[in-house]
Amino acid sequence: MKLEHTTDADLLFAQLQANNTLETIKELTINSAIPVHKDVTIQDLEAFMPWRRRYRGTMTTTQIDQFAEYTNRTAGEVQANGEEPGVTVPCFVDPENMTAKVFFDLGTVEQPGHADFTARLNLPKTAAFEELLGKDGRAQDQKELAEWLEDWAPQLKVTSETGEPLNLPAAVGAVRRITIGAKSESTSEERTFGGRRSSMAEVEAQNKDTLPAFVEFTCEPYHGLQERTFRLRVSLITSEKPRLVMRIVRLEHHQEEMAKEFREHLEHALDGDLVDTFVGNFKP
Secondary structure (H helix, E strand, C coil): CCCCCCCHHHHHHHHHHHHHHHHHHHCCCCCCCCCCCCCCCCCCCCCHHHCCCCCCCEECCCCHHHHHHHHHHHHHHCCCCCCCCCCCEEEEEEEEEEEEECCCCCCCCHHHHHHEEEEEEECCCHHHHHHHHHHEEEEEHHHHHHHHHHHHHHHEEECCCCCCCCEEHHHHHHCCCEEEEEECCCCCCEEEEECCCCCEEEEEEEECCCCCCEEEEECCCEEECCCCEEEEEEEEEEECCCEEEEEEECHHHHHHHHHHHHHHHHHCCCCCCCEEEECCCCCC
């Protein structure tokens, strides 16, 4: 066939090219995508239908028991309604960040799902643990530390360098009465209360009580985890005005133990016949 106009040939070529492109796209995407002109708007009518096409959504909580209850119940429904009996859903646990996420429609490698029907747990720190972490390694004056010890007295124990228990009110009074006696030029030095006295400055408590070398702070670090006791070493920075610093002893060890407890708690709470638990994260 001979075309009379160049424009007709161009249109025919464009049509053939479009058809080839469409077939290629269908083949590559297994019929799940088509080319759309830039001026075409696609409107999803699902919002106007009485039912959604499929179930999806995200449940979020900060409580382990609620997360486990919802996950076990929903995973049971998914398994009962699935085409293959006994299929489990995956739960990815991130112990470092104290989070967990379940995908109820992740599917399989052969039949991948949309991965948008999920449940997520974000385990928060308690107010007491947040307060403790805020004090870790931060220099503070006598008044601030003394008032902090008084405010959190029900959760505290104080000891000397040798581990001897001290009377808390007396220890607070000793902190309030710290004075610096300079013997030479003004130079700052950091040391523990149990250490050797500085040759350039002498710290004196103006009473008979011993200054605390360690503070033991007991609290539930994360909601749902067991109480644990954190030991803080008290140090003094001597300069014109005394500054005190508390540092948590072996904080990294505590973090590892809490992460392990979180993982084991979830593994125990989730039904192993319905949920497979993995340590890590998954991004669909």
